[in-house]
Amino acid sequence: AQSVTQPDIHITVSEGASLELRCNYSYGATPYLFWYVQSPGQGLQLLLKYFSGDTLVQGIKGFEAEFKRSQSSFNLRKPSVHWSDAAEYFCAVAPYNTNAGKSTFGDGTTLTVKP
């Protein structure tokens, strides 16, 4: 069965500092990996996705993520955090190239940005 682990429940960074949010997954075949962001009272918004090709993927809002198959990781990074990045971030894994959208989400990481 597929699973996603986000080891950090809560992270606090200063505005302008760099950010890395960790995500480890377990999946028996080629995974389809996603990062979503959820602002308070809002639905989830896709930041970026990976299923093949370059292991470093660029997303919206200046985020990027790197797929490392050997480590089963898909960590999210941003070089300089803005106050508006404060939100909850979810990593997800789904079966690749199927219509069975049984995405499995991690428990989320809440990001607080200090001024």
Place this chain on the structure above:
Amino acid sequence: DSGVTQTPKHLITATGQRVTLRCSPRSGDLSVYWYQQSLDQGLQFLIQYYNGEERAKGNILERFSAQQFPDLHSELNLSSLELGDSALYFCASSVLADNEQFFGPGTRLTVL
């Protein structure tokens, strides 16, 4: 704005009651997904429909049911409601052969 709409935004009801949540997917999307998000359970996949047919089932209780209509909108029916059913219910949609899901703003259900 993801293009996915959900109604109502908020719903307050009593234990034992039945409610219906509605979702309209993005134009052109054939797949609809339902999720429950609560503080203690996190984001849980409930069920997926593709072009009117059930495609995948997750942690959906027997008291809950869903369907997707010919115009592709979907409804999630929750019956015999319990206090623990209080949560945010999200609908998401995607096109065929693409697991990139676009989420609606959610319906907040409060069971008193």
